Amino acid sequence: MIAYIERFVHENENDVDSNLGPDSAAELLSDLRVSAAALSDADKDFGGIQLSNPLAFLRPSDAADVAKIVRLAARSPHLTVAARGNGHSVNGQAMAHRGLVVDTTSLDCAIRVDAAAMRADVSGGALWEDVLRHCVGFHGVAPRSWTDYLGLTVGGTLSNAGVSGQAFAHGPQTENVTELEVVTGNGDVSVCSSSQNPELFFGVLGGLGQFGIVTRARVVLQPAPDMVRWIRVVYTRFSDFTRDSESLVTRPDGDSFDYVEGFVFVNSDDLVNGWPSVPLDRYASFDSGRVSALAGPVLYCLEAALHYKSEDSPSTVDTRLERLMGGLTFEKGLRFAADVGYVEFLLRVKQVEEEAKAKGIWAAPHPWLNLFVSKRDICDFDRVVFKDILKHGIGGPMLVYPLRRSKWDSRKSVALPEGEIFYLVALLRFCSPYQNGLSVHQMVVQNQEILQRCTDSGIDYKLYLPHYSTVEGWKRHFGNQWTRFQERKKRFDPMAILAPGQKIFSRNWQHS
Template sequence: MIAYLEHFVHGTDKESRPDDDFVDFSEALDLQGTIDCAPNAMASKDFGGLQSVKPLALIRPATADDIARVLKAAARSSNLTLAARGNGHSINGQALADQGIVLDMRSMEENFHVVWIDGSAYVDVPAGALWEDVLKRCVGERGLAPRSWTDYLGLTVGGTLSNAGVSGQTFRYGPQTSNVTELEVVTGKGDTLVCSETENSELFFAALGGLGQFGIITRARVVLQQAPDMDVDRLLRRLRFLRAFKFQVDVGYTQFLLRVKRVEEDAKANGIWDAPHPWLNLFVSSHNIIDFDHVVFKGILSEGVGGPILVYPLLRSKWDPRTSVALPESDIFYIVALLRFNPPPPRGPAPELLVAQNQEIIQFCSSRGFDFKPYLPHYKCQEDWKRHFGNQWTRFVSRKTSFDPLFILAPGQKIFSRNLQP
């Protein structure tokens, strides 16, 4: 394995001891970070626990320049691929690289900077930082907060921006991809570019929701606002709802946003956190949600999913169509998240049965012609990806050709295959 890495960097076939190869590889790249050519199981699996593949190496970059050097070295090989791993919360192996290189983005979690531009506040955040760290730094130290979150904050900034990033705030403020004004991205060609709506805009919108296909996000500038106050009655007066159904629990803003952290702690205490998690996330049009409820919630899932089910509405107008995210056509659609926390067999059901149940739900939506899209999508062949992106597919391919022409990035998504060089 290590000899292969030495060979693709130097282009030689010389015999050498493994230790010599490791030194050669490290010195050839001249990284500030570290290289592990015998990575532990962390780099071979993800939170879903449904797949396990072995990478050639795990690299912990210290800077964007480290990432650029690795990508340029990979381009000199015939078939090496590279996957960025945040906190490992992909479900279907999207952050894995079979016989490729995994970048541990958590090694780039420091260097937060709050900046003020024309009277508005932003925070420059490294892509490997967790959103819960952003919360603690911004709210605890400045009384400021990003407008849009995810329901679970143990995710990296780069990871959620590569998908969309949704939560209960999305209905009002849009997804996280609509609340970032600037990115630093290392493209598949090894170019490090700062991009925004006005600078390198095609890369900016490609990377947002781009599933890691066009570049690796290394820094993001996130919009901030004053952290909200706790005058619940004043906030509720703005809503139209049946007063008899009001249920109120007073907690602090930070405690509320970290509410899923308690689920994580309980799952770890009960030995469930490391069990397989065949989760399913869908965007379902408001036109189809009643039929979905009747057949899926009251039928297929009548016995529950062994964990939380999240359902809330989203407005299409809050999403920027220039990003790479594929959405339903409806003006209003719902996020449906089936967050399974089943114990491993024999205490719990076999993961294969739950995966089959997920496929049954997707097949039902497809057969009924629902206006829906999987969120955090996963397919096994390019034809399914073409159907997923629909009329956006041509743009997606064009962006791939522009920013990752050798198809090095994000092999675990199974959208493109690495070009074989002569």
């Protein structure tokens, strides 16, 4: 390790001296109990659009190591520190150009479950898929709120929100942690909760890494089911789809499905974007004769899941399911179902990952666009975006499903549109090297066109996993929360050392 850093210092002499100073460089060499990883792992992310040139990629083992790195950076006038979870951002959010990147996956990843108290203490760098396997496999319990894909770190999703089909009932992942250990931009290691250092706790959750690096989180658990009845039903009309989706997510707690999502697909036989993307197993087929002749260029699929125990009789599960589905107005005959294990259900995107890797499209660029759109404007969004700009699909899923604002604590940092109901819209574009679709550049331009059309049409939206290159953009994003966001920055990271890849504050911003 020392040899590596010596070589690194030699190769980067000018940068190290000007950024760290010779004394600090020596400290980096000898004092820090951190090891260095290959820089090439920290200069790109899942998006594949941004590239950066970090000074060092460091692998701390605990919060004390992280604090040393932050304090070291504080002694230089320019250095920044980016926590990098699994690098699954798409716009360089976990990068630090000419700064220090901290690999949080190297933190002690022991998962400590207290099943009696229904909580687990997990590292900020733990992958959610490891949390799932450990909690279910050893203790029969599981977190309540997930993301669709679990190859993401706990700290990475808590910095944003962490949203999936359970969020309508339990709130996002940020609502399902009760305590955090955080290294602030002042280099302090602090434990915080809603009653201890609450301003730090609320700030960090959804805080885009701006106020501290999460080194441990206490996650709320529930008993894990064994099985999931997974269903998909198809709609021709967006108004029917939204009415039914909203009715499912607004039923009294415990009286609905355990998971509700939805997606838009192209009304054609296109293998990736069209009818074949709907059935849940390869033996089921989509009977396009059931689609109304009046249907437009896109159709809608409501997806839901019901938990059950393996000892439940099939008729009990059927009865519960039919009661929940009674009154839904989907196209008869366009209903698909599968029974899968709970862990298999939560790891469903892992299979997509493996298939995409085999086809060479997992590592290709991902110009993704994620938005929260208010219920008030979601029909306009459908008309302007799904039925018009995206009527031929995007080469990947187009998710759209409702969430409830009352499940999101407004003291946290996430910015949301107005109204109790808003929709998550996720345009998860994949660039296939073998298809004649849009180029990456054209996809980025199309994303900009979507945002511009939303603005022109007066659609109330907020970017999820936001990215702006100007302070004006961030001010607009946070709206009346901007002052609070700045105040928290002044308090917890006054020199703006942390998460420079978000491009919100520049180093020593208060003095410039």
